[in-house]
Amino acid sequence: MRRRAAGAAGGGVTAMACDLLLTGATVVLPGAAEPTPCDIAVEGGRIAALLAPGTEVPAREVVSLNGLVVLPGAIDAHLHLGHAKDISRPRVPADADRETAAAAAGGITCFIPYLMATEPFDTILGDVIAVTAAGARIDFGYHPIISTEEQLGEVEACIRDWGAPSFKIFMNNRGGEGKRLGLPDIDDGFLLRLCEAAAAHGGMVCPHPETIEMAWVMRERVMRADPQGAGGLASWNATRPPFVEADAVQRAAYVARITGAPLYVVHTSSAEALDAALRQRAAGTRVFVETCPHYLTHDVTWPGGMIGKINPPLREATDREALWRGLLDGSIDTVATDHVHRDITSKDGDIWSASPGCPGMETMLPVLLSEGHAKRGLSLARIAALTATNPARAMGLAHAKGAIVPGMDADFAIVDPAARWTVTRESVVSSAGYSIYEGWELTGRVIHTLVRGRFVMRDGAFDDSAVGIGQYVRRRLRHGARA
CATH class of the missing domain: 2.30.40.10 (Urease, subunit C, domain 1)
Structure with missing residues (x-):
């Protein structure tokens, strides 16, 4: 240079x-x-x-x-920033230092992690922001995850006082499903009230879409047939198949439309879920659709075993191609990472006991350039829209970020x-210390x-x-x- x-x-x-x-x-x-x-x-x-x-x-x-x-610098609108194996929130500035370095390696200049807690946000958000800022190399926001009655009552204050207008809800947290993350059970009535609150105060709902009762049925059947998890990623996919995701997408989007709330569907992994979102969009729901690089590049045949355990699961090759078509034709709005920085020991055990999730920030743009632009003709303009302009518009950052325009x-x-390079474990920046690439x-x-x-x-x-x-x-x- x-x-x-x-x-x-x-x-x-x-x-x-x-x-x-x-x-x-x-x-x-x-x-x-x-x-x-x-x-x-x-x-x-x-x-x-x-x-x-x-x-x-x-x-x-x-x-x-x-x-x-x-x-334009990429905006990662979906990731988890925590401390060691805890992905709920950063505890020390070094947490943000390490992961924002990984983000910068992937061309990400702003990210919005999910803040996972059961405490009132008013008591923790200021401290979380301060800890993040002390270590951050890039700009950031936060999405509060709403899981308690007290947090539901804070929606207006999060928007008004903190400039945090996007709210995640784990639709699958029922019957004790959320205990792994330390979160309580909710139901569709809670989803309805969150959508109403978001609509009333200028917010948006970001559902993790799974109809967990159906997933329980599928899980019991698959685990009975494959108790040792020998089927690997295919067995994991079979426990939470695409219809479980698609059903929840259409349900959340319908509730959002009835209440007047915009909806941002996170980590769309399957053709069925994408189709469900597009049907609801055609019916009048303001719905943004996100997918992640790993769903574009990996499927159940990947030989990496438990390292590829993610939720939603990696799907079939036909789902991968459907998502690429969605990027090319404009029906998918954004690409984000769902980055999880738990280290490789979190994958110990079999497919049933390994922890879900994988890192992905430092490979986000390179994967789109390689697998999208170089191999499939995805234009650089479309990559900029998917990773910067559209996330900025969807997430309330377009006043300052997302496009190369004077004043921004x-x-x-x-x-x-055109640069050709090979991903190695030694080159990984994230504290996860490994990459699926x-x-x-x-x-x-x-x-x-x-x-x-x-x-x-x-x-x-x-x-x-x-x-x-x-x-x-x-x-x-x-x-x-x-x-």
Whole structure:
């Protein structure tokens, strides 16, 4: 990467001055089908101007990007940030340090973890934000997970006082199912009241969609036939098959439409669930659909065994292809990671006892570049929409993030779409310490990541002086229409 002193080229300098001038790249701009050659001026952490290539501007630093592609920084709207094997919340700044470094490696410049607790949010949210900010290299928000009556009563305050307008609900927490996460049972009446509260105060509901009573029936049958879990990922899928997911999607979306609440369907894993969401969208529900990279790349035939235990499960190859079609045709709105940073020992045992979830932030953009852009023709503009513009619109961040436009935060993922590299366990940044992509050769890599105009990763190396620059971003939903 070449740097030159401001004004070194001499002559033709405009009256504008800036902190940073990025030159020599093509830039994914809103509304453009292909990346556009232009230079980017950054001042005060925001995009000051988009300039014709070679425009002379006095700047404190000028960085030549030598033909790389600038994408808007990715926004991961679904992850779990905790401490060691506890994924409920970060406890020390180092928790945020490690995982935000992993995020930056994947071109993620802002993320929104789920905050899981039974305490009132008013008593813990301030501390959680402070701990996260002390270690964060990127900006962040939080989704409260609503699971108690007292928390249900805090919906308005979360939106008004904390700028946290998106609320997760585990529809499967019945009959003691939530004990593993320390959460109490709820029911559809609780879902109804959460949707009503969200609609009344400008919020949105993010359901984990599973009709657990049907899953219990399937689980009992499968475990009776395969008590040792020899069937691996196929057995796990059979205990929570796609119809269990699809039924809950259609139920949650119908309740959301009746109450007037927008719905954000997390981690869509199957063709049936996607179809259910699209039917409800056609019926008038404001429904956003998210999927995750692992559902696009892995299925029940993957030989990684318990490492691939995720909830919802990895599905069949036909489901994978249906999700790719949804990305290509626009019916899926966002891609997020559902990142879980429990280490590899959480996968000990058989398929029934291993912990679900996998890390994924540092491979999010590379996987889409490789498996989507290079192999399936998914355009860079569509990748920018799926990972930045649409999450910003859905989650109330579009006032500051999600697009490369003057006045917006200077959040950039600067990539080499042609770079070929292999994922190794030794290269994993997350405290999980492993990746489901180990041994994969990918085409497309994040080279630099900037948050509000500051390099947090440069030439693939982290700047540890960036620890603690991350800021909590208050969000406000403005859903006139689907992203």
